[in-house]
Amino acid sequence: MPDKHSIPNNQGAWLKQLDAVRLPIPAERHLQVRRALGDSRRTIRDIADLIQGSPALALAVLREVNKRQNGLGDPAESLEVALTRLGLKNAEALLERLPSVPEADIPPALRQLQAISQHACQQANGLFASRLARLWQDIHWGSLLFLAPLWTLAAAHPRLFEEWERRVLANDEPPVLVERELLGTSLMPLCLKLAERWHLPDWIVQGYRLLVEDRRLLAKALHVARDTDHPLARQQRLDEDENLRRWLTQPANTIVLANGLALSSYHAWDSPHSMRWQRLTALYMQVELDELQQQVHQLAVHSARQQKQQDLWHPAEALLWPWHARRLGPSTETADAPTTQPATSDAVEWKALCANLLSTPSPFVNVLQLSSAARDAVVAGGMRRVMIFVADRTQSALLGQQGHGLSADSAGLKLEAAQSQVVRRLLAGAGQLRLSPANVAQFSPLLPGNLKALFPSEHLVLRSIALNGKVAFVLVADQDGLPLSDASLQIFGKTAQCIERALMLFAGRSARG
Numbered sequence: 001m002p003d004k005h006s007i008p009n010n011q012g013a014w015l016k017q018l019d020a021v022r023l024p025i026p027a028e029r030h031l032q033v034r035r036a037l038g039d040s041r042r043t044i045r046d047i048a049d050l051i052q053g054s055p056a057l058a059l060a061v062l063r064e065v066n067k068r069q070n071g072l073g074d075p076a077e078s079l080e081v082a083l084t085r086l087g088l089k090n091a092e093a094l095l096e097r098l099p100s101v102p103e104a105d106i107p108p109a110l111r112q113l114q115a116i117s118q119h120a121c122q123q124a125n126g127l128f129a130s131r132l133a134r135l136w137q138d139i140h141w142g143s144l145l146f147l148a149p150l151w152t153l154a155a156a157h158p159r160l161f162e163e164w165e166r167r168v169l170a171n172d173e174p175p176v177l178v179e180r181e182l183l184g185t186s187l188m189p190l191c192l193k194l195a196e197r198w199h200l201p202d203w204i205v206q207g208y209r210l211l212v213e214d215r216r217l218l219a220k221a222l223h224v225a226r227d228t229d230h231p232l233a234r235q236q237r238l239d240e241d242e243n244l245r246r247w248l249t250q251p252a253n254t255i256v257l258a259n260g261l262a263l264s265s266y267h268a269w270d271s272p273h274s275m276r277w278q279r280l281t282a283l284y285m286q287v288e289l290d291e292l293q294q295q296v297h298q299l300a301v302h303s304a305r306q307q308k309q310q311d312l313w314h315p316a317e318a319l320l321w322p323w324h325a326r327r328l329g330p331s332t333e334t335a336d337a338p339t340t341q342p343a344t345s346d347a348v349e350w351k352a353l354c355a356n357l358l359s360t361p362s363p364f365v366n367v368l369q370l371s372s373a374a375r376d377a378v379v380a381g382g383m384r385r386v387m388i389f390v391a392d393r394t395q396s397a398l399l400g401q402q403g404h405g406l407s408a409d410s411a412g413l414k415l416e417a418a419q420s421q422v423v424r425r426l427l428a429g430a431g432q433l434r435l436s437p438a439n440v441a442q443f444s445p446l447l448p449g450n451l452k453a454l455f456p457s458e459h460l461v462l463r464s465i466a467l468n469g470k471v472a473f474v475l476v477a478d479q480d481g482l483p484l485s486d487a488s489l490q491i492f493g494k495t496a497q498c499i500e501r502a503l504m505l506f507a508g509r510s511a512r513g
Contacts, residue, residue, distance in 0.1 A: 007157060009184030015193055021152040023056035023110070024101035031100075033057065037092045047088075048079040052144070055114045057098070059148045061086065062141075064094050066199035075199045078137040108311065109158035110151060115312045116262050117147045122303035124258035127285065127295060128251075135251050142203040142255035147263075149194035150187075169267040188212050203252040210256060220244055222276050225283040234283070248284055257281045261296060265315040269297075311360050311505055320430040320466065350380035354495065357502035364506050368401065371473065374499045375402040381491045383477035385455060389415065391471045395427050398474050405480070410454055421446045426464040426474050430500075434489065435460040457481040461489065463496050467503045475499070 124143035304316035389398035400413035
């Protein structure tokens with residue numbers, strides 16, 4: 001479906017178009033807030049808590065209040081202040097003017113960006129709010145709304161967000177060049193102008209000014225933060241630069257740091273971009289990088305638990321992967337499509353099977369259908385012998401459900417956790433074990449005898465796939481005992497990611513059904 005708006009090619013035209021965009025509100029949240037506004041028993045705090053469940057609605061309220069002030073006085077820095085200034089009747093009238101749309105009909109690009117903003121808010125609250133308790137409202141709302149100018153862009157032109165993601169994150173093209181080609185202008189100055197026009201909280205405007213006008217200062221801070229192995233030398237460099245040292249104490253930096261952490265982790269936790277923000281945040285907080293990373297990862301997991309939209313990506317999922325894995329790779333065509341293809345005639349079939357796994361809504365009626373599709377994708381990816389096990393309800397055994405290239409008596413194979421250390425590890429959480437001649441002597445004695453009889457091989461890969469912290473599937477595969485190349489393992493890993501995503505989509509559909 002084509003975008004509803006023509007694509008401008010200069011900053012002025014973009015400002016005019018994006019300023020006029022009315023962000024859609026999920027219909028269920030729209031109804032809840034409308035009822036709350038008409039309920040005299042609800043307090044301003046109650047209504048504010050309900051509104052913040054829809055970032056677009058929170059933005060609309062703040063924009064409306066600050067527009068009415070027309071730049072006179074300080075902009076409302078929190079939703080409670082905004083509601084108090086606006087009044088409940090005016091808030092109700094504003095709500096009626098906003099489009100109410102079923103959540104499934106809101107562009108995925110917009111919902112994904114808002115999910116990143118909610119992740120950033122979680123990071124900001126967890127890292128900084130307790131340290132700066134007096135400023136927690138500024139931190140909370142500033143971090144949540146920092147990317148708001150981009151929300152309107154994703155709403156009006158969702159394909160541009162997907163194209164930017166593919167080229168900048170997956171193909172590592174320079175952001176400035178991509179933005180000028182796609183938009184006709186640079187993105188950060190456009191965000192700054194929108195933040196100023198909407199009279200967003202001062203910290204948001206300061207953050208964009210840093211990214212646009214004070215990039216040299218930011219670059220110096222990032223350079224100092226990089227020297228994590230020599231804290232004394234790093235501190236001496238800060239002592240020698242009073243301007244930089246003073247900047248590192250400014251509370252307004254917290255919302256830029258939180259959004260930098262959330263947005264960069266969207267691609268990978270250990271990418272150079274993500275590591276730069278982690279080091280800078282550790283320097284700002286005066287903590288060791290390892291300690292900062294532990295906090296950031298824990299907060300990401302907490303944020304993922306609160307995310308109810310199963311079809312969206314959350315960086316916490318990548319914490320279960322091998323550390324150097326990437327959600328996106330070169331030549332990605334869509335946000336969730338596999339990026340490496342089998343070097344066989346099965347490439348087209350493999351890609352189609354993975355696309356079927358990622359279909360929204362989930363096309364599968366039951367787990368048996370899903371595991372059958374998963375087996376076919378693994379086989380099309382180049383594996384010649386495959387068995388997909390499902391975990392039983394007690395998470396104490398694995399039951400063979402789908403096989404390929406194996407003897408007929410493999411159906412119904414059962415692996416007991418009590419009898420194998422490897423099975424216990426596979427059931428403990430998502431993970432992968434690769435058998436090779438280098439480690440087979442170590443791990444072969446720990447494998448169940450019936451599994452070794454089924455796969456008499458020194459080249460084997462076992463991978464457990466979890467849903468909501470519990471293992472659902474275990475994939476066991478090989479290539480008839482032949483050595484597994486790095487390319488084959490990468491394809492297998494990408495297929496497993498698709499299966500994991502398919503499980504999430506299936507679970508979301510089942511919950512709604």
